[in-house]
Amino acid sequence: MAVPVWGVASPKEKVTVKFAGQTRSTKAGKDGKWMVKLKPLKASKTPRKMTISGNTEIVLSNVVVGEVWICSGQSNMQYAVDNAPKVKALLPTAKNIRSFEVKRTVSFEEEDNVIGNWEGVPPSSAVAFGFAYFLEKAEDIPVGILHASWGSSSLEAWMPRDMVKDYPYFKAIMDDLDADTETRNRINSTLSNGESWSTKEDIFMRRQPNILYNxxxxxxxxYACRGLVWYQGERNTRYFSGVPEVTEDTWFHRVIGMKEYGDVLKSWIKRYRKEWNNNSMHFSIVMLPGYGKGTAIKPSIDPKSPTALSWAWMRESQMKVLDLPHTSVVNTIDLGDEKNIHPKDKLPIGIRLALAAEKHTLNKEIVAEGPTLKKVEKLNKQLAVHFNHAQGLKTIDHKAPRGFWVADESMQWKPAEAKLQGETVILSNSSITNPLYVRYAFAGKPDVNLVNGANLPAYPFRTDNQIPVVE
Structure with a gap:
């Protein structure tokens, strides 16, 4: 892709950029801003110099060309390499990986500059490093990661202000922030106090809307990048639908719920592509893994239940992004920890993200997804579930497939007896004579074992259109 190089100079100053045999010149505008675009470059591990000259000259050395990705989200993206033993074990064999750690801070205005430096080391994020590691190993090209994440941040924290025109709920949140002099003064005071702040202030800032994006x-x-890996959503699982009325103690709950999250996320992706002026910018969404708690209204649930208000509804919402081109959702339904919102099993996520990037952005003919629902066929008292990406369909423990539930018109869900038949799963339940609907892995922390020949797990799904009654 074309490579933008931009900066500031004196108004109308001539600026020339030289790199890899290319020379591009332009004049700064009245505001001093300038930009040139280098023609697409071949990947290269050989360091070269970039010279930017005008009234003065800047020389950037040790510049390589490769795959650049932004990795963003909340705490599970921020989750450190040091805390994920299997990812940390990769460090000694890592090479050709560079990272730019974006300083965690906020602003009430959209900024032109960001605080950070390119370094010749892997990113601090376990997920981002795992992704970069396996992508570099597969393609043997440099990988650069722009890491911008912050624990407990909501989708709204990363939304541009102009999305208020599309979402009245976001406008209401932003109007309240604009009018909240106490909050604004508190944040400005924190920012003016220097490089570090207390944990309490850190939490207060990162849970605000919009100002992380800014x-x-x-x-x-x-910045020329292939795409963005997004591992976020936990903050938006507190409620099933809508924006709740919250108290002074739960002010940070004021974010969109699981039901609407996917639609807002799709708009967010379109808006980011507009910002980057790149309609093919790829977005790889990390599905929320297994977790056993429910919503703020009812946190204690049966983590295996297909009807509980669990993270299953968020995963379904996340899958909506597949309506857009140049998107992927990395399945984590076999991962996670029932009691820990920060599971350590980050290694498979990195592997699967790399596979998705290879297939969808580098056009490699590989299997990058697990089985997805193709259709359900009625067979008397049974249902036959047919899948896409199902070559070599099997279970990882050689036992019968688990995690399937069936229901008739009464919508009373019963665990299904499941058996493999080639690339199809046959379902039945002795108490249901007319099964109509299927739910698979549709629970907070389901017990699953169905994979394809590439050992990638089957995606959760449901075939009914029931929306739960929120208590």
């Missing part, structure tokens, strides 16, 4: 994401555009 400081940590807006300045990255339009």
């Amino acid at each position: 400081a940590m994401m807006k300045p990255l555009a339009p």
Whole structure:
């Protein structure tokens, strides 16, 4: 892709950029801003110099060309390599990986500059490093990661302000922030106190809407990158639908719920592509893994239940992004920890993200997804579930497939007896004579074992259109 190089100079100053045999010149505008675009470059591990000259000269050395990705989200993206033993074990064999750690800060205005430096080391994020590691190993090209994440941040924290025109709920949140002098003064005071702040203030800032985008994401555009890996959603699982009325103690709950999250996420992706002026910018969404708690209204649930208000509804919402081109959802339904919202099993996520990037952005003919629902066929008292990406369909423990539930018109869900038949799963339950609907792995922390020949897990799904009654 074309490579933008931009900066500031004196108004109308001539600026020339030289790199890899290319020379591009332009004049700064009245505001001093300038930009040139280098023609697409071949990947290269050989360090070269980039010279930017005008009234003065800047020389950037040790510049390589490769696959650049933004990795963003909340705490499970921020989750450190040191805390994920299997990912940490990869460090000694890592090579050709560079990272830019975006400083965690906020701003009430969209910023032009971001705080951070390129370094010749892997990113601090376990998921981002695992992804970069396996992508570099597969393609033997440099991988650069722009890491911009912050624990417990909501989708709204990373939304540009102009999305208020599309979402009245977001406008209401932003109007309240604009009018909240106490909050604004508190944040400005924290920012003016220097480089570090208390954990209490850290939490207070990162849970606000929009101001993370302003400081940590807006300045990255339009850096030439292949795509963005997004591992976020936990903050938006507190409620099933809508934006709740919250108390002074739960002010940070004021974010969209699971039901609407996917639609807002799709709009967010379109808006980011506009910011980068790149309609083919790939977005790889990390599905939320297994977890055993419910919503703020009812946190204690049966983690195996297909009807509980669990993270199953968020996963379904996340899958909506597949309506858009140049998107992928990395399945984590076999991962996670029932009691820990920060599971350590980050290694498979990195592997699967790399596979998705190879297939969808580098056009490699590989299997990058697990089985997905193709259709359900009625067979008397049984249902036959047919899958896409099902070559070599099997179970990892050689036992019968688990995690399937069936229901008739009464919508009373019963665990299904499941058996493999080639690339199809046959379902039945002795108490249901007319099965109509299927739910698979549709629970907070389901017990699953169905994979394809590439050992990638089957995606959760449901075939009914029932929306739960929220208590």
